[in-house]
Amino acid sequence: MSGVEVSAIGKGYSGLRVLDDVNAHFEQGRFTSLLGPSGSGKTTLLRIIGGFVAPDSGRVRIGGVDVTGEALWRRNIGMVFQSYALFPHMTVAENVAYGLNRKGIRGAAASREVARVLDLVHLTGFDARRPKQLSGGQQQRVALARAIVTKPRVLLLDEPLSALDRRLRQEMQIELRRIQRESGLTTIFVTHDQEEALTLSDRVAILDKGRIVQEGVPVDIYERPTTLFAATFLGDANLFKGVVNDGAVDAAGTTLRTATALPASGQTVTLAVRPEKITLGSEDTPADATNNHVMAVLREVIYAGATSTFLLQGEDGTELKVFSQNRDVTLPLPGMRLRLSWSPAHTVLLTD
Ligand SMILES: Nc1ncnc2c1ncn2[C@@H]1O[C@H](COP(=O)(O)OP(=O)(O)OP(=O)(O)O)[C@@H](O)[C@H]1O
Ligand SMILES: [Mg+2]
Incomplete structure (x- = not known):
């Protein structure tokens, strides 16, 4: 070789x-x-x-x-x-x-x-x-x-x-x-x-x-x-720990789907989602059935000119982070309840 x-x-x-x-x-x-x-x-x-x-x-x-x-x-x-x-x-x-x-x-x-x-x-x-x-x-x-x-x-x-x-x-x-x-x-x-x-x-x-x-x-x-270490050392990751239930994962008070195969029902798994994959929407926007969704309360907005970082708290207390480009000039305010949406393709199963 x-x-x-x-x-x-x-x-x-x-x-x-x-x-x-x-x-x-x-x-x-x-x-x-x-x-x-x-x-x-x-x-x-x-x-x-x-x-x-x-x-x-x-x-x-x-x-x-x-x-x-x-x-x-x-x-x-x-x-x-x-x-x-x-x-x-x-x-x-x-x-x-x-x-x-x-x-x-x-x-x-x-x-x-x-x-x-x-x-x-x-x-x-x-x-x-x-x-x-x-x-x-x-x-x-x-x-x-x-x-x-x-x-x-x-x-x-x-x-x-x-x-x-x-x-x-x-x-x-x-x-x-x-x-x-x-x-x-x-x-x-x-x-x-x-x-x-x-x-x-x-x-x-x-x-x-x-x-x-x-x-x-x-x-x-x-x-x-593939591992928790790789997910968190190489950039930021939102982590969802949950239990496999019929091809999806019950986590953060909702059901999350992945594009990859999951282990058998009943197994505990951790899913990772990169912060820039998540879109924020108001709580009353209709949920698109093809995506994963989690409701969370906005805690902090870190405005950095071209981009903003949003720190949120899920309903089960999970700390969440979202990166987004500042296309709009009006940013959501802390205290607002928001819907986080992302694709199952960006929902990665960690294997350790
Ligand atoms: N000659 C040595 N004698 C004893 N311990 C050593 C020796 N060289 C390295 N170590 C130990 O081996 C471990 C790995 O060291 P190493 O220098 O390979 O790390 P590193 O990944 O390069 O870290 P850094 O990013 O700080 O340079 C450390 O705990 C270090 O203290
Ligand atoms: Mg070194």
Whole structure:
């Protein structure tokens, strides 16, 4: 199998399990984000793939070849670390040439490669500067150039944008994506920023407490989360806990339908609905039979110009959240009783 494959990876530190039976395939030439909260094991998994850390169990394969026992320098991996340490006493060109020199590439051949990657990261002309004479974003691009100059088989990026301010971060996201497309590198990008993962990636893998709980293209991961963790970590979700009754779910004082198959009657299940899927209507608008409906009292309106967030309380006390675009200038007022409507197709069954 091409790309990077990890199977049954386990890792613990002094009795504490950090990674537990991690299985994943990071496809050749794709940009995959590894998304998870702090401490979920993202850096550890990346370091195992890179060969900086040995797993307690399991295998790592790159391009179909088992590299689990292979030394770090033989794996030909480019890595940008969480704290991107450039060598402060070296110029930009020397920093980038470092990996080439270690491989015995020097002189004109090295200069050519350095020029090639500096052009790729849009830093031509910065060769003679030292890291402290660069902005944060420029330093980050040098770190990236340094990681890709040796034409690695895999590029591992550990939260490379986390030190940058919001604006620079957005610029660098676009740059990173362009550089990845132009270089065609198989890239694994660690982040705990949900939006960043959705925006940048061909695929997203969600790590929770040392396990990959879901993996897929961004739209599937967001629209069809399979676990409570995936539903709530990747964006907001309204949750309805109820009991299956003849192909529907009795929850929130009403009956909710899903587009997917449900377990047998009598089983307790949790359904998730993204806040932007819900339409608000006045309580006396006729209920459209094809949709799911819940009555709720509006508690708070958070107006943000283009959009508003509505916080509501269902009749059984459930906290609900609705996002909507401000097409109308008159917003409903707190205290009003409203009808929430959404399609069964947006009513997702969680499986844990
Ligand atoms: N060398 C180590 N020795 C002992 N414990 C470690 C070591 N490295 C990591 N850990 C522990 O392993 C767990 C996972 O750490 P890891 O760095 O992989 O998390 P992470 O998902 O990258 O988190 P963050 O988003 O904060 O960077 C943490 O509980 C951490 O304290
Ligand atoms: Mg980390």
